[in-house]
Amino acid sequence: MGGQVTGIATIRIDGGEIPSERGATLNPGGVNRTTRMAGRRVYYNEEPVAPTLQCTVLHTPEIDLIELGKIRDATVLVECDNGQDYMLTGAFVTETTELNTGEGQVRLNMAARTCERIN
Incomplete structure (x- = not known):
């Protein structure tokens, strides 16, 4: 069985599309588990992880860095x-936010309370 693999993602913030380059990274969050050993018995601790999004935004005339x-x-x-x-x-x-004037790019790192699949 085959299907399309994500190659392009469109990012919208409060309804407005931002001009982002390919290669954005979305972490939906959840928990990280750390293994704990007691003799031969295996246990784990859980630590919550917030959802995050990292992307590179093109610095066009419409994009205000501040x-x-x-x-x-x-x-x-x-x-x-x-x-x-x-x-x-x-x-x-x-x-x-950090502007790279040589490439016309702004690095954008975000976190959120929740992430859910809606489609």
Whole structure:
């Protein structure tokens, strides 16, 4: 059985599409488990992990570097070209935005309260 593999994702923040390059990374969050051993018995601890999104935004005339850095409590939609869509709620920027003038790119790192598949 075959099917399309995600190659392009469209990213929308509060309804507006941002011009992002290929290669965005979406981590839907969940838990990390750490193995604990007691003799030959295996146990684990769980640590919650927040959903995150990392992408590279093209610095076009419509993109305000300072406004990008102020994003908080946003709804972010990640639309994959294989038909799956994911929604992050309560999203916020986790690091200051940084402009690479040689490439015309802005690094954007975000975290969110929740991530769910909506399609």
